[in-house]
Amino acid sequence: MTIGGFIIKNALRNKRRALLSILSVAVSLFLLVTLLVLLRELTTPMQDADAAMRIAVRNRVSLANTLPYRQRAVIERIPGVAAITPFTFFGGKFRNEDIPSFAQFAMDPVQLTNVFGEAKLPLDQLNNWIADRSSCIIGIETAKRYDFKIGDKIKLVGTVWPADLELTIKGIYKGTPDDRNVLFHHDYMDEACGRLGIVGTWWVRAKSLEEVPLVVERINKEFKNTSAEVLAETERSFVLGFISMWGNIKILIGSISTVVVFTLILVSGSTMSMAIRERFRELAVLKALGFRRHELFAFILAESFGFAMLGALVGVGGAWLLYTNINITAATKGMFVAFELTPRIMAIGFGVASLLGVVASIMPSISMARMSVVQGLKTLD
Amino acid sequence: MALPLKYNFHNVIVRWRSTLATILGIGMVVAVYVLLQALAVGLEQNSANTGDERNYLIVRKGATSESVSQVTREQFRYLQYMDEIAKDEEGKAVLSADTMVLVSLPRKEGNGEANVLVRGVMEKGKELRPQVRLVAGRWFVPGNREVVVSRRLAARFQNFQIGEQFHVPGADLKVVGWLDGGKSAFDSEVWMDTDEARNIFGRENYTSVLVRPVDEVAASKLKGRLESSKQIAARLQRETEYYREQTKTAGPIRILGNLLATIMSVGAVFAAMNTMYATVGSRTREVGTLRVLGFHRHSILLGFLLEGAILSFIGGVLGCLLALPLHGYATGTLGFDTFSEIVFEFRLTPELLARGILFAVIIGLVGSLLPAWRASRVPVISALKSV
Structure with missing residues (x-):
C-alpha cells in the first residue's frame, strides 16, 4: 500500500x-x-468604456434637488463639452409594484447615442423613438421580464412628479451594464407636469479624456454663487458617492x-x-x-x-x-x-x-x- | 417512561472538550441571526416610535412619502382657517407647514458624503412633536440661519458641534442646539425654521403640513374635505401610520438576516451531527449498559435528542450573550424611504433572544436526530462487547 x-x-x-x-x-x-x-x-x-468620458452634474445641495432648465444652454457653450442631455429620475409606480424593478428616466432622445453610446439598438427603432414624443425605449432585461414587445404601452403613475405617463415602446436596447431602464422624452414629461422648467441631473460627454477634469472644473465654476449651484463629477465618483451612502x-x-x-x-x-x-x-x-x-x-x-x-x-x-x-x-x-x-x-x-x-x-x-x-x-x- | 436524564446531562459537561466547538459554532450562528434581526427591529421600532396619535400629516395627492410631496403656500392658507383644526389658547391653528430638503454633507473621518434630512418647521411644529426634546444649546430663532441637529447625527457628521457652522450652497448654517428624538425617525433630522429653509434652498412650496384636528370626528371630516377639494387635492394620513409604513429599509435587512441564518444553520446542523455521531460512537458500551439496566429504546432516543437540545441550548444562550453587548449600539445607513442617512440602534428584545435560543435548539434537535436514532438501535450484546 x-x-x-x-x-x-x-x-x-x-x-x-x-x-x-x-x-x-x-x-x-x-x-x-x-x-x-x-x-x-x-x-x-459598474464600469463601462464610455464612463470615463462622462460627467454627471447634480444640484450641489443633494441629488434630490433639481436644476433649472436654463443651465443647458450655458453648459453647451462650455469648451470641451461634446454633448449634454437632461436626465431626470421619474420614479413612477408600475402596475402594483411599489418599487418597480426598472428605473425610468426622462432625457433628450437625440443625445442618447452621443452621451450613452454603449446603449445599442437598431437605427430604425432609435429614429422611431425620436420621432414619437410619447414613446420610450426599454432595456432588454425589462423587456424579457415583463414580456414587452415593440408597440406595447407602459403606464406609469407619478410619485415624485405630479403626472401619470403612458408610453409606447418603440425600441429595445442592450449593451449597458444594467439593461433595465426605461428612457423617454424629457419634453413629454415637462408637458405632462405643466412645464416646471426643471431637470434632475445633466449628463455631459467631454470631447476627450484629457479634457474631462477641465470640463468638470469649468462647469462647477460656471454656476458658483448662482441660485442653483451644481456639483459636476465624473461618472465614477458620482457612483462612488452613492456607495458611500451605504x-x-x-x-x-x-x-x-x-x-x-x-x-x-x-x-x-x-x-x-x-x-x-x-x-x-x-x-x-x-x-x-x-x-x-x-x-x-x-x-x-x-x-x-x-x-x-x-x-x-x-x-x-x-x-x-x-x-x-x-x-x-x-x-x-x-x-x-x-x-x-x-x-x-x-x-x-x-x-x-x-x-x-x-x-x-x-x-x-x-x-x-x-x-x-x-x-x-x-x-x- | 424513564429517561436517562442525568446521564445525558452529565455527558455534556464531562465531555466538554468535544462539545465546546459545537456549542461555540451554534453560538456564532445564533449571534449573527440575533444581531441582524436586532438591526431590523431597531429600524422598525424607530418608525413605530415616531409620531403622535393626535396628529395628521397632509401630503400631495399621489405622493408616496413626505420627501416627494409639495404643498403650496396657497393650499397652506386654506388649511390655516379650517374649523376642523384645533386652536391654541391664543386662537392660532395648531399646524406646521414643513419644508424638507436633502442636503449632501461630509461625514466625519473623511468617510465621504451622505444625504442628511433637513426639516424646516414652524413654531407649532415643535409643540406637535413633544417627543423631540432639546438636549443642549437652544432652539433656532426664526429668521436666523440657525439649525438644531440631532445629537445622534452630530456624532456622525462634520461641524455638527454646537457653535460650529457648516456650509450648504448659498448659506452657512450655524448649529445652536442638539435635539433628541427619543429613538424615533427625528433622530436622523436637522431642524430649522421652515421659511428660512425655503429661502436658502430656493423652494417656492412647502413639503407637507402636520395638523392636529380638534377630534377624531373632525379628522375624518377634514380627510373628506381635502380629498374632494379641487383647490387642495391632498392626502391626509395619521402621523403614526405614515411612519409605521416606512419599512423599505428594514425589509431587505430582515431578508438578508433570514438568508444568512438559514445557510449558516445548515452548516451548524452538519457540525452538530458530526459531534453527536462521534459521541454516540464512542459511547456504544455505555448505551449497551443503559439498555441492560432497563432503559427502553425510546428512552435512549429521547435521551440523546435531549442531549443535543441541551448542547444547542447552551450554544444559543452563548450566542445571545455574545450579541448582547451590541444592544443599544447606534449605527447608520441609507434609508430607502427618505433617501437620507438614518441613525438607529440594535434592539435586542427578549422576544428576539427567545427566538434565537429556539432557533439553536431546533438546530440541535435536527442535528442529533439521526445519531440518537442510531444509538437507540444499538444491539445490546455487541454494544457490551465493543471496546
Missing part, C-alpha cells in the same frame, strides 16, 4: 464523518463567497464574513481533532513501527487539507454554478444585477480553505507529537 493510498483509506474509513466534514466546510465557504459577492455588488461601481452596512457584512470564517475554522478544526483522537492507538502503532513524527504530521495534514479542499470545491464551485446559471436580476426582483463570482473572490475562498486545512491539523498534530508510544497504545477512547 502506498502512502497516498493509506491516507485516502484512513480519511474515508468513517464515510459519514468525511461527508459531514466536507459538507460543513462547503456550506460555510458557500456563505463566505456569497457574502463577498454581495459586498462587491454593493461597493463596486454607511455601516458594508462594515456589517464584512464583520459577518469574519465571524463565518472564524466559526468555520473552529468547527472544522474540532472535527479534525475528533477524527485524529479516535486514532490515537493506531498512530502509536505507527510510531512503534518506526514512522517519524514529521511523517505522521504529513498524514494528518494531508487528510485535513484534502477535506478542506474538497469542501471548497463543492462550496465555491456550487456558488459559481448557481450564480452563473440563475438570473439573479429576476430572482432578487432587480435588487442585484451582476452578482458575479470573480476569480479574486474564488481565490479568497480557496485561500481560506487551505488556511483552514492547515490550522485544523495543528491541534491534533501537537497532541500526537506529545504522546508517548506506551501512552498511545493504552488509550481506549
Whole structure:
C-alpha cells in the first residue's frame, strides 16, 4: 500500500464523518463567497468604456434637488463639452409594484447615442423613438421580464412628479451594464407636469479624456454663487458617492464574513481533532513501527487539507454554478444585477480553505507529537 | 417512561472538550441571526416610535412619502382657517407647514458624503412633536440661519458641534442646539425654521403640513374635505401610520438576516451531527449498559435528542450573550424611504433572544436526530462487547 493510498483509506474509513466534514466546510465557504459577492455588488461601481468620458452634474445641495432648465444652454457653450442631455429620475409606480424593478428616466432622445453610446439598438427603432414624443425605449432585461414587445404601452403613475405617463415602446436596447431602464422624452414629461422648467441631473460627454477634469472644473465654476449651484463629477465618483451612502452596512457584512470564517475554522478544526483522537492507538502503532513524527504530521495534514479542499470545491464551485446559471436580476426582483463570482473572490475562498486545512491539523498534530508510544497504545477512547 | 436524564446531562459537561466547538459554532450562528434581526427591529421600532396619535400629516395627492410631496403656500392658507383644526389658547391653528430638503454633507473621518434630512418647521411644529426634546444649546430663532441637529447625527457628521457652522450652497448654517428624538425617525433630522429653509434652498412650496384636528370626528371630516377639494387635492394620513409604513429599509435587512441564518444553520446542523455521531460512537458500551439496566429504546432516543437540545441550548444562550453587548449600539445607513442617512440602534428584545435560543435548539434537535436514532438501535450484546 502506498502512502497516498493509506491516507485516502484512513480519511474515508468513517464515510459519514468525511461527508459531514466536507459538507460543513462547503456550506460555510458557500456563505463566505456569497457574502463577498454581495459586498462587491454593493461597493463596486459598474464600469463601462464610455464612463470615463462622462460627467454627471447634480444640484450641489443633494441629488434630490433639481436644476433649472436654463443651465443647458450655458453648459453647451462650455469648451470641451461634446454633448449634454437632461436626465431626470421619474420614479413612477408600475402596475402594483411599489418599487418597480426598472428605473425610468426622462432625457433628450437625440443625445442618447452621443452621451450613452454603449446603449445599442437598431437605427430604425432609435429614429422611431425620436420621432414619437410619447414613446420610450426599454432595456432588454425589462423587456424579457415583463414580456414587452415593440408597440406595447407602459403606464406609469407619478410619485415624485405630479403626472401619470403612458408610453409606447418603440425600441429595445442592450449593451449597458444594467439593461433595465426605461428612457423617454424629457419634453413629454415637462408637458405632462405643466412645464416646471426643471431637470434632475445633466449628463455631459467631454470631447476627450484629457479634457474631462477641465470640463468638470469649468462647469462647477460656471454656476458658483448662482441660485442653483451644481456639483459636476465624473461618472465614477458620482457612483462612488452613492456607495458611500451605504454607511455601516458594508462594515456589517464584512464583520459577518469574519465571524463565518472564524466559526468555520473552529468547527472544522474540532472535527479534525475528533477524527485524529479516535486514532490515537493506531498512530502509536505507527510510531512503534518506526514512522517519524514529521511523517505522521504529513498524514494528518494531508487528510485535513484534502477535506478542506474538497469542501471548497463543492462550496465555491456550487456558488459559481448557481450564480452563473440563475438570473439573479429576476430572482432578487432587480435588487442585484451582476452578482458575479470573480476569480479574486474564488481565490479568497480557496485561500481560506487551505488556511483552514492547515490550522485544523495543528491541534491534533501537537497532541500526537506529545504522546508517548506506551501512552498511545493504552488509550481506549 | 424513564429517561436517562442525568446521564445525558452529565455527558455534556464531562465531555466538554468535544462539545465546546459545537456549542461555540451554534453560538456564532445564533449571534449573527440575533444581531441582524436586532438591526431590523431597531429600524422598525424607530418608525413605530415616531409620531403622535393626535396628529395628521397632509401630503400631495399621489405622493408616496413626505420627501416627494409639495404643498403650496396657497393650499397652506386654506388649511390655516379650517374649523376642523384645533386652536391654541391664543386662537392660532395648531399646524406646521414643513419644508424638507436633502442636503449632501461630509461625514466625519473623511468617510465621504451622505444625504442628511433637513426639516424646516414652524413654531407649532415643535409643540406637535413633544417627543423631540432639546438636549443642549437652544432652539433656532426664526429668521436666523440657525439649525438644531440631532445629537445622534452630530456624532456622525462634520461641524455638527454646537457653535460650529457648516456650509450648504448659498448659506452657512450655524448649529445652536442638539435635539433628541427619543429613538424615533427625528433622530436622523436637522431642524430649522421652515421659511428660512425655503429661502436658502430656493423652494417656492412647502413639503407637507402636520395638523392636529380638534377630534377624531373632525379628522375624518377634514380627510373628506381635502380629498374632494379641487383647490387642495391632498392626502391626509395619521402621523403614526405614515411612519409605521416606512419599512423599505428594514425589509431587505430582515431578508438578508433570514438568508444568512438559514445557510449558516445548515452548516451548524452538519457540525452538530458530526459531534453527536462521534459521541454516540464512542459511547456504544455505555448505551449497551443503559439498555441492560432497563432503559427502553425510546428512552435512549429521547435521551440523546435531549442531549443535543441541551448542547444547542447552551450554544444559543452563548450566542445571545455574545450579541448582547451590541444592544443599544447606534449605527447608520441609507434609508430607502427618505433617501437620507438614518441613525438607529440594535434592539435586542427578549422576544428576539427567545427566538434565537429556539432557533439553536431546533438546530440541535435536527442535528442529533439521526445519531440518537442510531444509538437507540444499538444491539445490546455487541454494544457490551465493543471496546
